[in-house]
Amino acid sequence: MTFFxxxxxxxxxxxxxxxxxxxxxxxxxxxxxxREDKRLIRRNILSFKSLAALWEVVRESLxxxxxxxxxxxxxxxxxxxxxxxxxxxxVGWIETVAYLGLRWxxxxxxxxxxxxxxxxxxxQHKAGFELAMDLLLAVVLSGVALAWIKRxxxxxxxxxxxxxxxxxxxxxxxxxxxxxxxRYLAESVTxxxxxxxxxxxxxxxxxxxxxxxxxxxxxxxxxxxxxxxIALGIFFSTMxxxxxxxxxxxxxxxxxxxxxxxxxxxxxxxxxxxxxxCSRCGICIDPCQLQSVxxxxxVQSVYFLRDRRYNMxxxxxxxxxxxxxxxxTKCPVGINLNTLRLNSRSRMRNIPNEGRFNYLSGIDRxxxxxxxxxxxxxxxxxxxxxxxxMDTIFRAAGDDIWxxxxxxxVCCGRPLMLSGETTAARKMIEYNTDLFRRHGITRxxxxxxxxLRVFREEYALDGIEVMHHSEYIxxxxxxxxxxxxxTDMRYTYHDPxxxxxxxxxxxxxxxVIAAVGELVEPAHNRRDALCCGASLANxxxxxSQQMRxxxxxxGELEATGAGTIVTSCPLCYKxxxxxxxxxxxDISEVVAENIFQP
Amino acid sequence: xxxKVVIAGGGAAGMAVALRLERLGVEPVIVEREERLGGKVxxxxxxxxxxxxxxxxxxxxxAQIGRRGIECRTGAAVEALSEHGVKLASGQTIEAxxxxxxTGFTLFDARRKEEYGYGIYDNVVTSADLERMMNEGAVxxxxxxxxxxxxxxxxxxxxxxxxxxxxxxxxxxxxxxxQAIELKKMFPEADVFNFYMDIxxxxxxxxxxxxxxxxxxxxxxxxxxxSEASPMINGRIQIKAEDTLTGRPLRMSIDMLVLLAGxxxxxxxxxxxxxxxxxxxxxxxxQSADPFLGAVRSPRRGIFYAGAVTAPKSLADTLxxxxxxxDAVMDYLNSVQR
Numbered sequence: 046m047t048f049f050x051x052x053x054x055x056x057x058x059x060x061x062x063x064x065x066x067x068x069x070x071x072x073x074x075x076x077x078x079x080r081e082d083k084r085l086i087r088r089n090i091l092s093f094k095s096l097a098a099l100w101e102v103v104r105e106s107l108x109x110x111x112x113x114x115x116x117x118x119x120x121x122x123x124x125x126x127x128x129x130x131x132x133x134x135x136v137g138w139i140e141t142v143a144y145l146g147l148r149w150x151x152x153x154x155x156x157x158x159x160x161x162x163x164x165x166x167x168x169q170h171k172a173g174f175e176l177a178m179d180l181l182l183a184v185v186l187s188g189v190a191l192a193w194i195k196r197x198x199x200x201x202x203x204x205x206x207x208x209x210x211x212x213x214x215x216x217x218x219x220x221x222x223x224x225x226x227x228r229y230l231a232e233s234v235t236x237x238x239x240x241x242x243x244x245x246x247x248x249x250x251x252x253x254x255x256x257x258x259x260x261x262x263x264x265x266x267x268x269x270x271x272x273x274x275i276a277l278g279i280f281f282s283t284m285x286x287x288x289x290x291x292x293x294x295x296x297x298x299x300x301x302x303x304x305x306x307x308x309x310x311x312x313x314x315x316x317x318x319x320x321x322x323c324s325r326c327g328i329c330i331d332p333c334q335l336q337s338v339x340x341x342x343x344v345q346s347v348y349f350l351r352d353r354r355y356n357m358x359x360x361x362x363x364x365x366x367x368x369x370x371x372x373x374t375k376c377p378v379g380i381n382l383n384t385l386r387l388n389s390r391s392r393m394r395n396i397p398n399e400g401r402f403n404y405l406s407g408i409d410r411x412x413x414x415x416x417x418x419x420x421x422x423x424x425x426x427x428x429x430x431x432x433x434x435m436d437t438i439f440r441a442a443g444d445d446i447w448x449x450x451x452x453x454x455v456c457c458g459r460p461l462m463l464s465g466e467t468t469a470a471r472k473m474i475e476y477n478t479d480l481f482r483r484h485g486i487t488r489x490x491x492x493x494x495x496x497l498r499v500f501r502e503e504y505a506l507d508g509i510e511v512m513h514h515s516e517y518i519x520x521x522x523x524x525x526x527x528x529x530x531x532t533d534m535r536y537t538y539h540d541p542x543x544x545x546x547x548x549x550x551x552x553x554x555x556x557v558i559a560a561v562g563e564l565v566e567p568a569h570n571r572r573d574a575l576c577c578g579a580s581l582a583n584x585x586x587x588x589s590q591q592m593r594x595x596x597x598x599x600g601e602l603e604a605t606g607a608g609t610i611v612t613s614c615p616l617c618y619k620x621x622x623x624x625x626x627x628x629x630x631d632i633s634e635v636v637a638e639n640i641f642q643p
Numbered sequence: 644x645x646x647k648v649v650i651a652g653g654g655a656a657g658m659a660v661a662l663r664l665e666r667l668g669v670e671p672v673i674v675e676r677e678e679r680l681g682g683k684v685x686x687x688x689x690x691x692x693x694x695x696x697x698x699x700x701x702x703x704x705x706a707q708i709g710r711r712g713i714e715c716r717t718g719a720a721v722e723a724l725s726e727h728g729v730k731l732a733s734g735q736t737i738e739a740x741x742x743x744x745x746t747g748f749t750l751f752d753a754r755r756k757e758e759y760g761y762g763i764y765d766n767v768v769t770s771a772d773l774e775r776m777m778n779e780g781a782v783x784x785x786x787x788x789x790x791x792x793x794x795x796x797x798x799x800x801x802x803x804x805x806x807x808x809x810x811x812x813x814x815x816x817x818x819x820x821x822q823a824i825e826l827k828k829m830f831p832e833a834d835v836f837n838f839y840m841d842i843x844x845x846x847x848x849x850x851x852x853x854x855x856x857x858x859x860x861x862x863x864x865x866x867x868x869x870s871e872a873s874p875m876i877n878g879r880i881q882i883k884a885e886d887t888l889t890g891r892p893l894r895m896s897i898d899m900l901v902l903l904a905g906x907x908x909x910x911x912x913x914x915x916x917x918x919x920x921x922x923x924x925x926x927x928x929x930q931s932a933d934p935f936l937g938a939v940r941s942p943r944r945g946i947f948y949a950g951a952v953t954a955p956k957s958l959a960d961t962l963x964x965x966x967x968x969x970d971a972v973m974d975y976l977n978s979v980q981r
Binding site: 426427428429430432433451452453588592619622623 | 755757758760763764804805806807870871873874881883894
């Protein structure tokens, strides 16, 4: 048997296009990887990391465990399509082997096995396989049904908003919607004519046979197989240009990520794997406060990645993001959404100006002597209550402090980095690193999470322990150098984005507050905490829009009934003070007021 | 029987309206939140641009209220109102034939601009604090010494989106000029600086005083807002600003920082407006029926406005407006009786 029929041509062409494009893309991206990334791959490819990646591929690309956690119905939809389809192919292959023994069968022979081997003429009909294949087809069809429902009534699927798609997506999506219903029809008609099939195709086949005459069945038989093949062909040929590129791209991405590859503040070839692994599921839309509070719905990560992928990214989209990271915690593919946005800004905005910071050379306005350095940060300079509270705390702890920026310092660089001015940010980073080294500090405390993040992520400060003041205070309490007086105050705590999702510091501030009074949590906290809206990262929304986001957030804090709102970021603090009627304090103030002095 | 009009607020506006209405044959009742009449002017020392003592304006008003036997409910706040009277916070109601809202403004709380250190460091004061100090007889630093260098900062809580106050408070520019001259008179050896965005000298005699401040008193004017103030080890204050005329950043150590705090809308405007179906302007002040022909009328017949409850106003403007309000009330009362 040749396993060839004219109707298989669309499928063969589509499959060939897909294979060629995928191969070209992946090869190009891999070749263009920077040298250090290639070195990471070489070092790790033959290690347990590859096994771990393989397991993750099963969990994420097939079972979609992370989507299940965010939204079980959506998880079922994805895994029924992915796992269901894979098993259809795998069981189909075994079926071929079971019928024909181990021999070479062309691809279309496996895919259209029912067409080529409709009857139990050669071998006996194997009811087990028929049942398994029908079961799998039913599972996939249920996934397709959910996809239809999601498109029409996304709320039923637990999504308030669903993604708006581009043309390629729509073509591929429509083809995908029809692939399995057409397969179901084609196989059912085959069963009606030749018999076989199980509870699904078999019983539909008998139903068709009892209602239609043999001529009609024979007339629709070939066209249905044609349609199925065409749907497959369209899907496969549009797939590498559409959102469905994620199906295969997530696999190399998982491996590369296990090998410690990651995007940086400047764009590089690795970014392609992350950008094209986005399935545009739209899970990132709902957590976005720009969407939920302000109704801005064309800037979210899904649209940012889409625009970047098709080279149509506008600065107004790239810049319209709080970089709060709420979407990133929900992304089922684990894409580094904020870093990718940062390096897009860098690509679009970074205009190096070598002479601009010449005045930095030779300046040193630092003061004091000590192994502990304190970098207040420019926002903290605007909130002097925090400054004086920190003075009290340092004195009470008996720590000698070297003040990096008390009389005016150089910016940490993160605000420049957030606006894409990477080269300028590097100048600040070099200056401050040199300053810290020159003064021989072993510990660096900052009151600003924005500074903390860039100190940890971009500065090379080996040998210097970088701490946020909430960490420092907690450590001083643990060491017994600060003793707290317990009060009957009720506090609530706002997690700053840069401190919480940015640096993973959730517990230390809470432990500090709990040492003074009772802590009550707002509805959204820790990884789910809301952004205050005043983020430096967003240069598009105006002050009144920032305040609308802020009031939404302070509403939750005030609903806790706490007497005082506590936060640990000068920017959040200023914003909450504007938006809330409740007394607001930085965590350092709460501590400084309640130091127990025997 | 005389028609009765309740006036919410016993400051300059409320008193002037009450006196005028009483003369026109109406029985006014003043409801004042504080224990004494006089409002914000009571805390003021001298008035711009003439350096007239505030008492010379306020005392005759208060005296006449007493002489005419006008009923005053002090220590009573208006909680809700309608064209038929007001409801007090105590639950008591006062019925009337018309209501005048003259509840004025609230002084911007300079602590909200934390970067200037008001309430945190010594020797950062507001313009209102300075008037109080002058009333008490002496302007001194916290340690009792006299200041040698003083900065006055304009637009604290005015024209500042970051504290949700977009409007101009109108009177601070000329107050800054007046206080700078007063300080210079007190401390002739001191350097006095005004840090400003614009100098808005629209009133009669204002521009002349501004010129005099520079020519006769050698007061320095720097165009640029102070970005932050921080305490120094020697007890002085270091300020950072940008001189936007020369385009250069500057830092300066000073002994005293005077913040020219702006006028903001009362917090209870919203509740009053809601109780009577009135409207608020976007800046939170009460919205008049019409900016030209109905500036003292509310959108609701029988409810009127006087003074700074509708927008920042100088004392002179407020007193002038009081007569307009009384006039509009009379028109209304006549039309209702007929």
